[in-house]
Amino acid sequence: MSAVPLVLHADRVFTGEGRVQDDGAVVVRRGTGEVLDVGPATDVLARSAGAEPVRVRGLLTPGLVNAHTHLELSSYRGKVAGGRGFVGWVDALVSMRSESSAEEDEAAVEAATDDLVRFGTVAVGDVTNTLAAVMALARRGIGGSVFHEVFGIEREAVLRRAEGLRAELASRVPTWPTTDLAYAPAPHTLYTTHPDAVRALVEAARRAGKPTSIHLAEHAAERRAIEEGEGAVVAWLAERTRQTRTWPKKGLFDVAEELGVLAPSTLLVHLTEARPGELARVAERGASVVICPRSNAHIEGRVPPASAMLAAGLRPALGTDSLASCPSLDVLEEASAVAASFPEIPFHELLAMATANGARALGRPDLGLFAKGARPGVLAFDTAATDMAALVAAPRRFVVSRFSSRPEFVS
Numbered sequence: 001m002s003a004v005p006l007v008l009h010a011d012r013v014f015t016g017e018g019r020v021q022d023d024g025a026v027v028v029r030r031g032t033g034e035v036l037d038v039g040p041a042t043d044v045l046a047r048s049a050g051a052e053p054v055r056v057r058g059l060l061t062p063g064l065v066n067a068h069t070h071l072e073l074s075s076y077r078g079k080v081a082g083g084r085g086f087v088g089w090v091d092a093l094v095s096m097r098s099e100s101s102a103e104e105d106e107a108a109v110e111a112a113t114d115d116l117v118r119f120g121t122v123a124v125g126d127v128t129n130t131l132a133a134v135m136a137l138a139r140r141g142i143g144g145s146v147f148h149e150v151f152g153i154e155r156e157a158v159l160r161r162a163e164g165l166r167a168e169l170a171s172r173v174p175t176w177p178t179t180d181l182a183y184a185p186a187p188h189t190l191y192t193t194h195p196d197a198v199r200a201l202v203e204a205a206r207r208a209g210k211p212t213s214i215h216l217a218e219h220a221a222e223r224r225a226i227e228e229g230e231g232a233v234v235a236w237l238a239e240r241t242r243q244t245r246t247w248p249k250k251g252l253f254d255v256a257e258e259l260g261v262l263a264p265s266t267l268l269v270h271l272t273e274a275r276p277g278e279l280a281r282v283a284e285r286g287a288s289v290v291i292c293p294r295s296n297a298h299i300e301g302r303v304p305p306a307s308a309m310l311a312a313g314l315r316p317a318l319g320t321d322s323l324a325s326c327p328s329l330d331v332l333e334e335a336s337a338v339a340a341s342f343p344e345i346p347f348h349e350l351l352a353m354a355t356a357n358g359a360r361a362l363g364r365p366d367l368g369l370f371a372k373g374a375r376p377g378v379l380a381f382d383t384a385a386t387d388m389a390a391l392v393a394a395p396r397r398f399v400v401s402r403f404s405s406r407p408e409f410v411s
Contacts (some may be wrong), residue, residue, distance in 0.1 A: 005029050005051040008399060009041050010060040011384040016356035016369035016376070019348045020386060026060060026370050026378060027051060033377060033400045038370040056380050056399060059391070061351060062368050063122030063377030063402060065144070065358030066331045067290040068213070068269050068319025071126050071133035075100045075108035076324035082298035086219040087232040089299045093324055094240070109133050112329060113140050119330040120379040122402050123359060123367050125267060125290065125319065127186065127213060131172045134181065141402055143180035145362050147213040150201060151188045153237065153245045158197040162204075182363070184210040189218075190252070191225050191233055194245075195259055202260045211265050211288070211363050216256060217278070218270035219300050226252045253278045262287050267361050269319065272296045272304045279305070279312035288361035289314050291353075293337040295321030307342045310349065317358035331358070332392050339388040347386045377402040 006028050013024030015038055025044035027037035037044050045053065073093075080093050100108075113136040116124065123144035126133055134146055148165055152158030165185050176183065184205045187193040193201075198214070205212035217223065224231035229247030238244060248255045253274075256262050264286040271279070271289055282289060293303040309316045318334040320326045327333075335350040359368025359376070367376045383394035 003030060005036055005048070006400065007045060007048045007051045007053045008056050008060060008378060009045065009053055010056045010058065010380070012059045012386070013038065013370070014059065014061045014348065014351050014355075015371070016062050016359075017352060019346075020059070020351075024060070028378060028400050033375045033402055035370050035372055035374045035376070037372065054399070058383050058394070059381040059385075060370075060399070061379050061381070062355045062359075062370055062374075063379050063398070064120045064331050064354050065123045065317065065356075065362065065364075065368050066116065066121050066320055066329060067125040067144075067267065067317040067358035067361050068292055068321060069124050069126045069329065070128070070322035070324070071109050071112050071124075071136070072105065072128050072130050073322035073324045074112035075105045076322070077108070078323070078327070080324045082325065083301065085221065085232070086299050087221055087236045089325065091236065105132065108323075109136050112323060113137055113142065115329050116140070116142060119328075119332070120377075120396050120398065121329070121331070122377045123362060123364060125211075125213060125358070125362055131169065134173050135177060137181060138177035141178075141180070143178075143364065143367065143402075145182040145184060145211060145213075147184055147186035149186050149188050150197060151192050152197065153192065153194050153241060154243055155194045155196055158194045159200065162197050162200055182210050184208065184212045186213045189215045189222065190255055190259070190261075191222055192237070195248075195255075198259045198261065202263070202266060206260070206263065206265045211267055211361065213267040213269055213290075214261055215270055216261065216268045217252060217273040218296070220273055223252050223273055226250075226255055253281055257281075257285070264288070267317075270296065270304060271309070272300065272302060274305065276305075276308055276312065279309055279314060283313040289316045290319045290358070290361060291316045291334075291338075292319045292321040292326070293334055293341065294327070295325040297337070298325050303337065303341050306338050307345060310345065315357045315360065316353055317361045318353045319358075330392070332388070336388045336392050347388060350388050375402060 025041040187198040225233035262285040291304040356368040378400035
């Protein structure tokens with residue numbers, strides 16, 4: 001294999017930050033995909049004597065980052081109707097979970113991870129109860145984070161579960177298959193996980209220097225439960241768990257802050273119900289934000305306030321959520337959904353949500369950016385249009401891949 005670097009000269013290049021560069025170029029090292037240079041093509045070509053030039057028509061971007069998935073729910077693709085609110089949706093999902101076999105679930109996870117590769121995904125934030133997708137992700141070279149989720153409102157039981165995660169991990173995945181996937185415990189929500197367990201799990205991830213994740217402000221029933229101790233969530237939990245809990249009856253984001261959730265080490269997922277002052281508070285505390293507009297639209301009929309997030313100084317990442325609430329695992333379709341609801345958001349901001357913002361949220365500075373020393377993969381789109389719907393529809397392929405099972409250069 002030649003050691004000569006590749007100079008990928010394209011009609012347009014998006015580096016992961018800033019505006020799209022017309023007539024740009026990216027220099028990558030063969031064998032590793034490490035970015036050596038990026039910028040306007042005339043400057044980069046002049047600095048790259050001896051490198052092999054490759055002309056690529058269309059747009060180049062870093063590989064995509066899907067910062068919130070639930071791959072283990074992939075066998076429920078298209079089976080869980082929306083439009084009844086979150087409690088109605090999750091009740092239907094819980095009722096279905098015994099209907100699929102282990103073989104069906106495994107096949108669905110394999111198909112879903114194939115989809116991730118096909119869409120150009122290099123990293124995920126996968127939330128899991130079963131660790132079912134770890135090996136599938138590793139086999140395809142997909143990096144990111146696996147968030148091992150904890151539920152439970154009975155204090156002693158949920159703390160025992162949290163303390164037993166290491167043994168559970170060793171039992172289900174005896175040898176962790178790759179250093180490209182981080183592992184961290186994660187609380188599910190403020191209303192389904194006992195406060196002491198939320199605090200302990202977030203603190204454990206912080207001490208380990210790894211991000212964790214929590215669903216927050218996803219729907220109005222969540223806020224009503226936390227702030228008033230009433231409503232559909234309270235009734236549903238009482239019926240499902242046969243347990244009662246003491247509700248804080250204080251501001252949703254006050255509770256989140258008290259438990260250490262509003263912190264740079266935490267991915268706050270959804271924030272569909274967040275208000276401008278709350279978004280400003282999240283930005284001030286430095287927490288990461290991941291939004292899943294198609295899932296929220298399916299379940300609740302509304303989307304997260306993406307423009308308000310940008311106005312507050314947040315840099316939201318994109319996730320698809322699960323195939324039980326979203327028709328595909330393509331984060332660019334999430335970006336297109338954001339564009340449809342918020343046409344004022346520039347094209348380059350939408351691209352950043354699908355690349356650099358997700359990588360940053362997952363603590364992966366080596367992904368999502370064409371920056372010297374990064375290894376994000378190079379994704380080519382057969383269009384130079386700066387329109388998200390056109391980009392989603394265009395053929396795409398890796399021209400430099402991070403995946404060990406694929407060629408480093410695909411002509």
